[in-house]
Amino acid sequence: MSIGNSPEDERPFEDASEEARPSIGRALRQARIARGLTVDDVSTATRVRIAIIHAIEADDFTPCGGDVYARGHIRTLARAVRLDPAPLIEQFEATHGGRPAPTPAAPLFEAERIRPERRGPNWTAAMVAAIVAVIGFVGFTAVKGDGGGTKEQVADGTTPEASTSASAVPKNDKPVDITPAPSDSAIAAAPQDKVTVQVTATDGRSWISAKDHNGRLLFDGLLKQGESKTFQDSQKVNLVLGDAGVIQLYVNGKKIDDDFRPGAVERLTYTKGDPQVG
Template structure:
C-alpha cells in the first residue's frame, strides 16, 4: 500500500477531515490532498516531504519512523550523512597574494555595469507589469463566506445574463473543498473551505480566477452556463474565466 493511500485510510478511520488534519499539523490542505495522492511535488523537496509525512503519521497514530522509511525506500533512500571534516577542510592551501594598488579603470567599469543592471531591474519590476502566482494559498477564515443566492422559495436563483465585461461564477460544493476566488488583479474575494451543500456566487469585472483543492467535489456554472465538475476528487486545479467564457448557449 502506498504512503498516500495509507495516510488517507488512517485519516478516514480517525473520522478526521483534511481541514481538521491541516489545523493539527499546520500543513496546508492542498499539500495534504497531494500527499494522499502520492504527489510530493508541493512539499518543497525530500527534506520537507519527510517532515510532512512524519508529522501526519504521528498525528494519525501511525508509526512515523516506518512511514518515513517507506518514503526513503520509494525515493532513493535517506540522504547520506556529511562529515564535518569534509565540509570545513580546504581542498588546497590558500595562497596569500601580494597586495597591489587599486585598478581604478576596472573599478569604474564595474560601477557602471552595476548602475546599468540596477536601472534595468527597476524598469522590469514596475508594479502591474508582472503578476506572480503562488503555489497553494492557505485558507483565511477572516474573509467572509458569501451567502448563496436564492429565491423566496428557497431554490437557487438563476444567474442573470452578465454585462459586457462582467464575469459570474457559481460554485456548488458536493464534497468539502478548499476554494479561492480572486478578481483580475489577484484580490481574493473568498478563500476558505466550502462545506458539502454550500452554493455561492461571485461576480467581478474582466476576469475571475479560481483555485480549488478538491476539483472533483465542486460543480461550476460560468456566466449562466453549467460547466460541471472541473476535475477529479483530490485534484488541485487553477482556472480563470473571462466575460466571453461560455456566453453562447
C-alpha cells in the first residue's frame, strides 16, 4: 500500500458550473422573488398572461405558441425582474435547437410582402370609363345637333350665342358627379360612445390577445392571414400582437399607420379618444 494520490484522485475535476446553473424558469422565479414581486405584479407590468408566466417559471414553453414568442416572453420577463436576457436566450436556444437558420421569421414575411398578388378586374375603373364615355357621347350629340341649328340661324341672319352657352354648361358639370372612393373612416365606422378596435392579419399570421378595461380576456389565439377580429369596450382595449408587422389596425373607425417591424411583439392600449399609439 502506497501513500499518495491514487490514479482516480489525479483525474481532473469536472466543471460543475453547468450543473449548478439554474434553469430559465427557475432563474426568472428567483429574480422575481428577490425583487419582492408577485406573478400578478409581473403580469401587470409586462401584459403577459399569468398562466404563461407560471408555465415559463416551470420551464414549460408550450403555452407561448412557438419558439419566436417564447424568446419574446423570456426577454420581457427578464427585463421586468432586472435580469440580462441574453444568457437566458442562449440557454433557451441551446436546449431547444437554436434559432432556425434556413427560414428565419423576418425574411418569410418580407417575401410574402414582395410576392405580387393576383388581382381581379378593376370594375370601378371600368364603370367610371363607361360613365365618361356616355357623357361624352351625349355631349357630342348635343353639340352636333346645335351645329345644325347654328347653320340655319346663320342662314337666317341670327346669332347662335344662346344655344352655344346652353350646350356648354352640361358638358363641364356632369363629370364632377363621379362617385368618390370610400374613405378609411367609412370602411371601419365605429360608434362614438365606445372604443372599437379592428385587427386584420394582412401580410401573414400572428398570435394576438385582447382584454377589456377590467382585464377580462376578449380573445387569445392565432389570427391567420386574411382573418379579422373586432373588439369593443366602453373605456379601453388592451392588445398584445405576437407579430405586429403583419397586422393592420383600425381604431374608432380610423386606420393606424404605425410602421411595425416584422416579428416584433407589440403591446398597445386604445381608448375612445384615440387613434394614438397605446
